[in-house]
Amino acid sequence: MSTLKPLQPVPADQPETPKAKKKRWGLILGSASAIAALGGGVFWGMNIPDPKESEEYIALSDTTTAVFAERDKLSSELNELKSGLAEREGELEQQGKDLDARSTKLDERDEKLAGAEAAVAAREKAVGKIEVEQEENSVSDGIWTVGTDIKAGTYRAKEAVGSNCYWAVLKSGTNGDDIVNNGIPGGGRPTVTVRKGQDFESVRCGTWVKQ
Incomplete structure (x- = not known):
């Protein structure tokens, strides 16, 4: 395994030659490649588990499935209740119509009864008058x-x-x-x-x- 030699600083008062500059950049690129390769090997060698296989994920998935099943059950029961309510409302509406019809008939009977009572009262009055007249003219x-x-x-x-x-x-x-x-x-x-x-x-x- 080769050892990287440290870069020698260039004196400020001495200009860097093209050969020295090329060598310096080669060393920099080589170091970067070595570091990248080392990091990549470490990352590649790590054993990362699948989150979908964890107990927490499986438990959460089961809970979600149960919640959705309960939601579907409640939704079905709600639809049945709505259907029953609509049917009951229809029955109540029909009963209301029947009651209105009966009330109308009762009103008609009351009117006829009131007319009959008035006729009876008038006849009784007339009969009473006749009886009084007969009484007054009887011997x-x-x-x-x-x-x-x-x-x-x-x-x-x-x-x-x-x-x-x-x-x-x-x-x-x-x-x-x-x-x-x-x-x-x-x-x-x-x-x-x-x-x-x-x-x-x-x-x-x-x-x-x-x-």
Whole structure:
């Protein structure tokens, strides 16, 4: 193995010859080549491991794979939840429509019921009025003076009379001695017309109603 000789400095006052300059540069280049070769041999001889084969890399890779698998699982579950939610929303929307339809029908029934109740109330009022008028213009058994006790007009038995019914129209003030008209109908619903100045007598005939 050759030994590199140290470079001899050139005196400042002595100019360097071309031969000496060439020799100096040769020594510099040779030293640089030797150093590069030595460094390259050392680097080439080093045994550098593959980072992908390290335990840390393998553990990290397994963790990453597990995370991605968990992510895919959660994503699938989320999609199922979204699908179920959309289906439930559709069911709720249909139920809302059904409720609206029922509410509309109930409103229509309420309107009809209110109309029917109003009609019944009007009829009851009319019937009540008729009943009041009938009550005011009704005559039962007894002797009644026309113009004082009862109104003049035609009266009819409210219900069918029995065979023992008797009625009479009398001249007022005669104490029943002056009979204008009388009858024993024996059944049916007889009618009697009375005028002012007369008395009306009814015996076992029930109620008479002015027509």
